[in-house]
Amino acid sequence: MTPYFSQKISDYYFDNKWHLTSSFMQSFPRISLDIISTPIPGLADDRSWIRSGFGNITAASAFAHIRPQFPKVDWGSWIWAPFIPARRSLFVWRTIVGKLPTFDMNRLIGIQGPNRCPLCSAAEETMDHVLLNCPFSASIWADVFRWFLIDQPLPLDVGSMIRFSIHQKNSKQVGNLWKAGVVSLLWSLWSHRNNVIHKNFAPSRHLILKQVRVFLCEAANNFVLGTMANSVSDLLILNNISIAGQPRKPFSYIYVAWHLPPPSWIKVNTDGSVREGRIHAGGVFRNAFNDVLGCYHFSGGQGVAFEAELFAIIIAIESVHRAKWERVWFESDSSFVVQLLQSLSETIGGFFGFSS
Template identity: 40%
Template sequence: MDHIFWNCGKIRPIWKEFLDWFNHGHDTHNSDIMSMLVAAWGYSFSSQVASYWKAGIINLIWAIWMQRNCCIFEDGKFEAKRILHSVKVAFREMDQNFSLSSMNNNCEDLIILRKIGIKGCASPPSDFINVYWWPPPNQWIKVNTDGSALGAPGKIVAGGDFRDNHSLVRGCFHVKGDLGYAFEAELLAVITAIQIAHHRNWYYLWVESDSTYIVSLLTTRSLTVPWRFLASWRRVIALLENFTLHITHIYREGNKAVDIMASNNMEEGWWPAEIEAIKDVVRLDISTHSHLRMIH
């Protein structure tokens, strides 16, 4: 296979030209076709260029196979230009028959698309929304939570902060867990938050998270959680009978204080007041400062 599709002296120049179209000529240094394919499938392109990149590789392998069969069984002449031409024909057919996604609006994508004879489809301009953190009503406590995992899986960490109707921090925490995934870190954060709220008799509780997973679990009281958290989660569900609960989602841009509390370099612990690390973000929230979120 490596000789037929990759290492043959007549095939290598074809691949080099094809890869040059997409600015990846260095990939001809791979020793075998599978190494190249594994690397190629991991490359990051805009959605439009990625479609032609993957389709081009598949079409090129097919065209090489058909050209070799032509030489062996029909006494045909090996023509590298015919192989590359057939790939560009396939690109034009894609362009005419499929509605592909957009390119990145930069020179690199434009040059690639011009090399393969395709007109670029420009990305629409980005739009922005304002994201605000709002304080809870009088006599309520609001807790924002967040979690992270460095790797997949990685060491999970979680954090949260509690604030009153004056936006003043009544406490914040950071906890660490075992290896896991980001959604498990988010779960650890909200379990810890509800346990703390119960211990401190904060029964009018507004829980806010940037995780739709957590919002869904709390809203439905679902038990669909990883088994190692199931016992803790059942206890939390039982505790919720004591609470008057409000549950909302917030975009990450408005959840910056607990994003800091859930960072890996924090020490584990509970603090009954605002800490220096989140001071600036809390001041912005108090002033109802809006955080911009880019949407497409």
């Protein structure tokens, strides 16, 4: 151990005063002033590991200090999931870091062999080509994109494909299925490429798409993938891949019984909603025999839910006046709109009833 490590602060600080050597103070005057102005509490002198919050050195903190530091990547946790086999996640990791033994990589290390893509025979094989840009592979990706209602061009390299997949905005269930689909398709394309080379398989789009569908179904049946969003797009996606949706559990249940209107009356049920900032409204007219007399739908500009519910009622009132119906029962799920219209019922006139 060097003399510097054997010295203690107490060698230079005693009698409540710093005693620095004259040579040190002449060589480092500014540092000496900082040291002299630093108060020392009345504690026992001890060594402290500055990379630990408590001053104690541990094997973990020492290893963290000496091991190489690499920047964090956004795909590190994305490729690993309980519903994805570890070897498939490891395969995706190898593709991202460019460690697949494609023909172009083999030539770099001196292995001679064919250089044409075994799936299309039209271009030189590279990792990005065989997994994405090959016409055979690109056509399969196009089908998977259609399953998930993605209307965007296919990324040109695997790294961009993974980043594109990470930033897709989906519900928990659809997002996990999309992750499983991307990993499964990359794995299936590479496995199929190997079978074409080593087992003389003929390239088959149908076989790869079937493998991806089977993997998605196994993931959905054996693991909890989260819940779907209350949206038409999620329903269409899940229907495309033949997987049952997992809706969110409601906070509470309210039992509602729908009743026919009285004889000679007409009942209209209205509803309004807001999606992506735009208001939508609709309604259905029925008579006492439960016959549908008509329905309507309206999409407007920017607004809030209350405005959408109010628009639904306003359009219904306009329809009633055009049809010259006299006894109409308006039913809405917005109590605020119903209270507003009940207060205006005398102004509206006619035999109208409002309920929620």
